[in-house]
Every structure is written in structure tokens, then in C-alpha cells.
Amino acid sequence: MTKINISVTLILLLFITSCATYSPKYKEETVPLTDTIADRELDKTFFLIGDAGGAKVGETTNTLKALKKYTDSTGSKGDYAIFLGDNIYDSGLPPKDASHRKEAEHRLDVQIEALKDFKGRVLFIPGNHDWYDDGLVGLKRQEEYIEDALNDNESFQPENGCPIENIEVSENIELLVLDTQWYISDWDKHPTMNDECDINSREDFFLEIEGELKKNNGKTIVIAMHHPAYTNGIHGGVYNFQKHIFSTKRKIPLPILGSLVTQIRSQGGVSPQDRYNLRYNELMKRLITMSKSSDKVVFASGHEHNLQYIESEGVKQIVSGSGSKRSAANLGQNGLFSYGGEGFAVLNVFKDGSSEVNFYGAQNGTPNLMFSKNVYEKTPDYDTSLLAEEFGVSREVSVYKKEDTEKSDSYKWFWGDHYRDVYGTNVLVPVATIDTLMGGFTVERKGGGHQTRSLRLIDSRKRNFALRAVKKSATQFLQKAVFKDIYVEDEFEKTITEDVLLDFYTSSHPFATFTIGTLADAIGVYHTNPMMFYMPKHKALGNYNDEFGDELYIIEERPDDGFVDVPSFGSPDGIDSTSDVLENLRKDEKYKIDEPAYIKARLFDMLLGDWDRHQDQWRWSRFDISDDESVYRPIPRDRDQVFSNYDGALLGIIQALVPTTRAFQVYDGDLKNVKWINFSGIKLDRTFTQNTGRDVWLAQAKYIQEHLTDEAIDEAFSKLPIEVQGETSRDISDKLKERRGNIVAIAEEYYNHLSKQVIITGTDKDDFFEITRGDKTTTITVSRIKGGEVKKPFKKRVINASETNEIWVYGLDDDDEFLVNGSGKKPIFTRIIGGQNNDVYTMENGKKIKVYDHKTKPNTIVKKGSASFRFNNIYDNNTYDYNRYISAVNTIVPSVGYNPDDGVKLGIQDVYMTKGFKSDPYESKHTLSLGYFLATEGLDLQYTGEFAKAFGKWNVIVSGRYANESFTQNYFGLGNDTKNFDDDLEMDYNRVKTGIYGGHIGLVKTGHYGSRIAITTGVDKIEVQQTEGRFIASVLPADSKLFESNFFGNVDLDYSYSGSDSKAFPTRGMYFGLRVGATTNLEETKNTFGYIHPSLEFINALSRNRKLVLKTKVQGQFKLGNKFEFYQAAVLGANTGLRGYRTQRFAGNSALAFNADINYKLIQFKTGLLPLQMSLFGGYDVGRVWLKGEDSNTWHTDFGGGLVINAVDTVSGEFGLFGGKEGPRFAFGFLVSL
Structure with missing residues (x-):
């Protein structure tokens, strides 16, 4: 096949895979159409319509007509009709005196009128267009207008420009309403952002959603939001063919430019409203990952002016955005249905847990069923008929099988000894079932933090208890704490990583929590009252038998108002969560923290070695002293990290590389690192000790010393199971007594750190x-x-x-x-x-x-x-967030690689990042990179420092570089047809030893949507070494000024934009870069030249399953003037467009290269250690340089391929073999990101 035929084929593939249509499309050839529900009992129905705010003055829309006809005949009292945003085009609701106010009101009125006879509840949610008129002010105008028109103060959600509202629809259905434009918006443009909201950061938003998903797991959770998580419409990069010709609204035919514009829009995500824009993608990746941990989540969205139903890796997406407009769509990889016409969707949820979605077209204003699909099947019932009913009174059981805890001495030295023997020891415990324990419980739902597997129980007095398995979940920890943006829970099951983590958990004593009550009572700290038992699988557990039963469990109170009579909570007037306390402290000065009591509790944490003290680890007893004063005292809970013993050589190595792991410490008589063990607790410490100085910290430490007696400690450890009372427990007890003697010094050291x-x-x-x-x-x-x-x-x-x-x-x-x-x-x-x-x-x-x-x-x-x-109006500067990190973290990243020019390259990068008043994403960042090249003994040391928001939104950036005299660049002469004598003279012949010393300073601004712009100036000193027997010595005389120190001044402007759907294996994306500047020889200023370096890369999926991907790139270098040295020329080579040639192989006034790669994503492998994703690629490069005065028509080409590997973004590597006329070139690189 000729190169032209190949190009035509690729272009046709691009058109086929990215083209959309207005016609209905179905994945299955025959789709059963039925909206009958006679065989199932209906719970609730959701009528979903989006982007309905485009009616012409004096008219309504076909979709609204059809919706009215349908709801008039089918809607019931408990149903919901949800308008999914973009309720008024083009700019929301303007002020009353605006010229287009009447038009905007009409567009709302026809929507409200369509459902005036609807028996259920009507909800409007905001879309991006609803934010466009005065931002939050305009949004509030629309909210008030709708609430007045419907006479319902809850009809616009979320309220007050806040991001989330949860609505309990029924016992089995929860509705989460999200304002996704809240997340995507530039908050600096909205001075009152979050002024009336409990949530004031994007991370808190995710935590709230995560909490709601956990709380309602087992229900059908409908997440209504304007922007879809999945889409095969325009915002998802899918366009109809007409857009390649008419790319503008004016319908001017631009056949070639139109395709370029469409390509940029479809692949680049350049608009914040496009699915793969950086911020939009950031939001959806996190939402998708969280939703996969829940049983039944349905996303319902508008934004696209079409109808779509998509199922991707278990995630269900309904798109219903053709309420007043229409646009083309496609099925894409995971679409089951798409239609580019007007219509709406209906989601039916049944009482057996099943659900179905029906899509209706709205031709001529009449509802027409076009597609029907079961969303979720009936919740399967666990077969309890074969479960035993008699279980005995007690049972001997261990946390782990004994054989799983028996390790060699070398294993213990490397991984640590921990409390492994305790986990393998049988203990005698009572047997209980949830219907008989403590008078009987019912299961409310699943719980669980980052590690624990738990159930929420309710007793006969409606009090809440937590039941947690003693054995923790390794995959749950990896998913929730490490890989928040990638769903990996299933991929780590039955791997060495899971086994290692389960073994790692033996660092915490499984039964230490039973010592806490006695220790806490001795010093007046509140505490929960845990109890341990063996719970078999049994009938009362119902469907939860699938995940729970036949192991050891601990039950304890979940402190709330149901436990105000419990002495260990102080018998308070009420019990509140940390969120409630934080809210009340802001709301009214009458609320106060008993700071000495809190400090005593925190010192108790340090005494116990309990490092896991985040917000949810506390409840608060409230004592209402008078109408003008309420005092909070803390109830620490979840004591599963006390006396933790993180030993082993490996952890010591990791702690040297990743300081945040220094919270994991060996439990000893002294506290080795006070700063890091308090890393999760210091934010609350700053918030809750605002009135307190050193004297109170020391006084509470002395109180603990005096009141926590040896007798109290001995009594506490007698509460451990008798089988594990021995050498290990005595050792912990002795260390606790020793640490008690050091607690005053520990308090002083921590106060010194805190009070900075x-x-x-x-x-x-x-x-x-x-x-x-x-x-x-x-x-x-x-x-x-x-x-x-x-x-x-x-x-x-x-x-x-x-x-x-x-x-x-x-x-x-x-x-x-x-x-x-x-x-x-x-x-x-x-x-x-x-x-x-x-x-x-x-x-x-x-x-x-x-x-x-x-x-x-x-x-x-x-x-x-x-x-x-x-x-x-910089949001972060003006907003208080107690959860703000004020810290300094150092991370070390090693790398190794090889290429023929450098030989083996050993690299290491040290990143030191501080977060303080400026913390988005850092206050300062210092990056030190060192590369050593074995083939040349070259050394390259580079430093970059960035200091946030020094001038408005601009950061100051400084950089420096040192390369020793053995550091080499290549020089083959100037021109497009220079010769390569590697075969005769070996590679050293064209290597030029070049010492480099440089320093630069400037300003840089990184946008939230994928752009970065930097303006810098600096000075470089270049020292070229004259080496006899090499090419450089043959073309330059020994007295050439190039062999002296040369100083260059430089001014540089660098702009870049990047957007893609994935970093590891992008299937859609665009990267654009433009660097322009000027360089002058400071000793001979006539030697001045300018330069322009543009680059543009597109990433397009060629197959519907998005496994076959085309990457195309064009890059150029253009020197303005001839007053540059050879090492400043425009070059082509291995790192600049020609992968089959040596680096800097061709040099001239200008250079241009084109690259095309086809990548194929292989299946994901579940290796013993990490899940591994691999892809194969084949590539073709073509390029040349131009030199003034040279007459050359040569275009250099090469082709080759390779392998890319990625292990959940922690280890990545690439192997490549490319060849041109000068033989094959092999290279590889590995990077470890801890």
C-alpha cells in the first residue's frame, strides 16, 4: 500500500470513528420496545429532560409538549420530573431591566407550564448556561423565580450556589443532585463562591459524595447532574461530517480549516465544557471511580442536545439533553443507544431493586418510545436456607490462618516482625448473631473506611453501632486511599500486593483497642466500649452474608444523641460530629471547645502511637452550660492503630524516599517523629487550640504522667484476650510506661512544631x-x-x-x-x-x-x-479552610533508561513541595534532577523552583543547570545531508563535550483547564571542549572562540496546552506548544538570533472499542537569523522527531518533523504484584532541516515500534526500536513514582 493510500485510509478511519448522526443508533440490531411494568411493583419514576431552555418567544418545544402528554397520563404523586440544567439559553436569567429578560422568563415559563398538572415533584438543576449571567447572582435570580412560580422553596437544587443536595426518595432510592458547573467554574471569578455553603473546597465536595454513596450503598442512587460522565456527543469529541465543512455558526464552507477546527475541538477538550478538558475530566474520573464502589448508581445528565444510554464498566449513564435543541451523537465504545433528535428519558425504579430506562422521541410533540433497557436487575437474594441455626456459645478462632503468619527470619528483617504472631493465635471468644447480640440489631447499611469492612447496626432503642471485621481489606485501602481516580479494587485481588498489605496490617495490634477504656478512664478521656465476638453466617444477616460472617468482629457505639446517658461519654446534653462542631463554632460564639480536654486527648493519642486521627475519628460531647454557652469535649474513636509497630528494613527505605510514610512508626519508649505521627491530626489541632499556649500542653502532659499509673496500665493489658497476654503484651506495656515518662518532652516538642x-x-x-x-x-x-x-x-x-x-x-x-x-x-x-x-x-x-x-x-x-x-478575588486567598495542608513534603523518584548516545542513564529526581497560605496546588515547589550517563560519564544537574502567586495569579520561577565537561551533545555538521561515520569511527567521533552553567528567572501561570504560559530570562555559560580525534576538532581550529567560555542572554515565552482522557493510555487528546524568544551572545551582541518552536499533536481512537489509537504530531524549529552556534541550531534526531537516528543528527536554520504512531492497547494483566497494562505501537517519522545556501530535497524517514507498560501509574516504561538509513536504534526508559 502506498503512503498516500495509508494516509487516506487513516483519514477515513478518523471520519468513521468520530462521526455522529442525528438518526437513532442501536448497539443491538433488534431492541425490544416495552414500557410495561406489570410484572414488577413500581417504586418511583424519574422523568428526565435537559437543556430545555431554548424555546422561541411565543412558542414551546416539541419535547415539552411530548413530556406534558406523557406525564399527564402516567405521573404519580411520588415521582420526580427533573430538568437537568441549561434552563435558559444563552445566559441564564438576567436582571429585570435587561432587554432580553422577557425572552428568558418565557423560556422558563414554558417548562414550568408543561408540568403544572404533574402530580409529583418538579426539580430544576443548574447547567453551565445558567451560570453565565452574573454567575452566582444570576443563579440566585433563577432559583427565586422558579421557587416563586412553583410555590416550592425546594424546587431548585442545589440551593444558594452550593454543589450538592441529597434527597431520600424512598427507602430504596436516593437522589443526589450535583451542580457540576460549580466544580468546573473558575472560582476566582465569583467573589461570593460558597458563602452560604458548608462545602468550600473541591476535596470536601468529593468527601461529601463519598459519604453519601457509602451511606446509601444498597439503594438505587440516582445522581442528577448537568454534565455527563460519559458521552458520545459533541462535548465528548464526536461530530457529524457537516462540521468538517461548516465549522462556524455562520455556515461558511471551510473544508480543510473546518476539519482542523473540528479536530482541535473534538480531541483537545479546549473548552471547559468539553468532557476531556482537564478540570471536567478531573471531576468525572473521581465520580466514576467512587461510583464503582457502590452497587447501583445511575448518572442522569443533559449538556448534550441528544439522547444517549451508555454502560461502561458497570457505570450507567443516561443523557437526556434535547429538551429544546438537537445535536448529533454516536454509539462510541460503550453506547447502547443514541438519537440526535428531541426527546426525553424515563427511569423506572422498582421495589425489588431493579430498574429500567425508556427513551422517548418527541416528533411533532408526541411521545414515541424509541429505546428500552433494563438498567439494573433485581437485587439477588442470598440463599440462607442451608445456613446453620445453632452455633454454640464460644469458639476458638484467629484473625489470620497460622500458616499465613509464619515467616522466615529474612522475611521478618525485610518486611518487619510486626504483631504477626498475635494474628495467628487462636483466641476464645463468644459466638453471637446480630439478632441475639445485646438484645438484637438490624443492619442499616454497609460502612467502612479506607481499611475496615463494617456494617452499621441499629438496636431496639434506635441507637447506632458499628460492627467491623478485625481482618481488614487490602484492596479497599488501595482503592480509597491510594488510587482515588482509577478503579483498581478488582485488579488487586489475589495479587502479591494484596498479600503484602494484609501482612502489613499486622503492624497494628488487632486487640489493642480493648486496653483503651481502662487507660482513658485513668486520665479522664472519653472513649467507646468495644466488644469482640465471632459472628457466623446466619439468616438474620440476610444478603450481607455475601461479604460478612464466619470471622472475628468488634462492635462498639457510634456516638450520637442516642448515647447521652453513657458515662464514658460524660453523660452530655448532646453528641455532635466534627462537621457539626466546626459549623457551630463559625455560627455562634457561644460554642466553645474545652481546649485542655482536647489537648489531653491528643497527648493520649501520642502516648498510644495512634497516628490516624482525622476528622471522622472524633465525636463531641456537648454540654449546654446556659443559653449563652455550650462546651464541647472530645470522644476519640476507632482505636485500631494504637501501639502500631511498623518495623522492617523496607519501610525504612520507603520513609527515606516518601516522608508522609513516617507516620508509620515503631512503637517504642520514645516518640521518634512527633511531626509526622501528627500529620493527620494537626489541622484539627490548629483549629481547636486557638486560645491555648505552651503551659496548658505541659500541664496536661504532667497530668497524664501523674494519673496514668502502673496499676492502671497493668489492669488495661489484662483486658486483652488471655491467649495473647505474654511477651508481646508485656513489651508493649513496658514501652507505654517508658513513653509516659517522656510525655512532657513529647508535648513540648509537638507544641514547638504546632505553634510555628x-x-x-x-x-x-x-x-x-x-x-x-x-x-x-x-x-x-x-x-x-x-x-x-x-x-x-x-x-x-x-x-x-x-x-x-x-x-x-x-x-x-x-x-x-x-x-x-x-x-x-x-x-x-x-x-x-x-x-x-x-x-x-x-x-x-x-x-x-x-x-x-x-x-x-x-x-x-x-x-x-x-x-x-x-x-x-483569588478564592484561596480569601477563604478559610481548616482542612488546608500547611506542610512540607519531599518525594524522591528514581528512573533508569538507555539509548545508544548516552548509554545507560541513571536518574533521580527530588521534589520538595511546601503548602501554606498559598496551596493551590502548592506554595513553593523545588525540583532537583540528576542524570548520570554511563557511556560518556556525563553529569546533568538541574534545579527548578516555583513560588506561587507572587504577582496575582503568576508564579515566580527560577532555574539553574550544571552539566560537567563530560556531558555530551552530538555534532555532525550543519546541513540536511551531513554524513555519519559511526561504522568507521564509532559514536565518540561526533560527541562534543560541553560544559553548561545556566540560571533563569521568570513568571509562569498554570491554568486549571490545561494551559501553561511562562516568560523567562536568563544567562547561560557554554564551554565546548576541544577533543582531538573527534569531528569537532576537524571542523574548528584550535583557537576558535567556541572553545572558550561563551555567555548568552535569553528571553523566552513558552505557551502550552494539553488535554487528554488519560495519562497512562490516552485515546483522545491534543497537545500544543509554542516557544518563541531571542538569544544573544553577551560578549558579541551582534550574534543575536530569534527562534520559534511550534508543536501540535493529536490523539484519535481508530476503533470503536478505543484500543486502536492514532497519534499524529508535527513539530518545528525555526531560527530567525544566522548568528547562532552549532549547539543552538535547529536540530532533528532521536529526541526531536526522528527516533531512528542519533540525537542532534541534523542541524540547520530550521527543522520540521512529522510523526505518526498507531498504538494498540492489550488486555490488562493481573500480575502477582501489580495490575499491568501493556500496549504495542508502530510508528513512522519523516523530517528534514534547512540550511541557508544548501540545496537539498532529502526527507529523512524511519519506522519502528515498541512496547509501553504501565502499572497503575506507579511504574511506567517504554521500549522502542526504530530504524532508518543509518541502522536500528534501541532505547528504553523506566520511571518509578512512589
């Missing part, structure tokens, strides 16, 4: 902050302002300059006043963040003060002093 950064917050009401600054101390008081009068302070903190480097003061909401006074000449650096509304600033001593507030909101500066005012 102090955060003070007000409330969401009018507050008065007085900051009195001396040279040695800063005193901060916070008071309420009521009726214009400053009341008594409800917070006071004296901060010592010898302890604290930085103070952050947050006013939060409402109108706050800040008075900064005092005579300190060298006070502590302080940031004041005003928050929402009109804040008043009086800076009598503004030294080392930075004030942050909204630029677009009114604020009052009474006295500026010398304070620096940073008024801008």
Missing part, C-alpha cells in the same frame, strides 16, 4: 479583632459587635515571637473590624483575611502585615499604616 503557625478565626457574625503587637509577644482578642458595641472577648491568645513564625487571622463572614496596634518594631509576620462583606481596617502598626480581601466588594481602610493590602 497560629490561626485565629472569628465567627460568621460581626466581630472585632484587636491585635496588639510587641517585639516579644502578639496578643489577639476576638469580640462580638452587637448593636454597634464591642462585647467581652470570647477568644484571647498571647503569641510568643520566639515560638511563632506566622499568624493568620480570619474574619470569616459579616462586617468585621480589625484594629492593629502596639509598639513592636519587629513583630510577628501576620496575615489578616477579612472574608465576606464590608470589613474595616485600622492599622496603627502595620509592619509585617498583609491584608487580604475581595477586590469587588466594599471594604473600609481607616488607617493603612505600613500594612500591605492585597485586595483581589
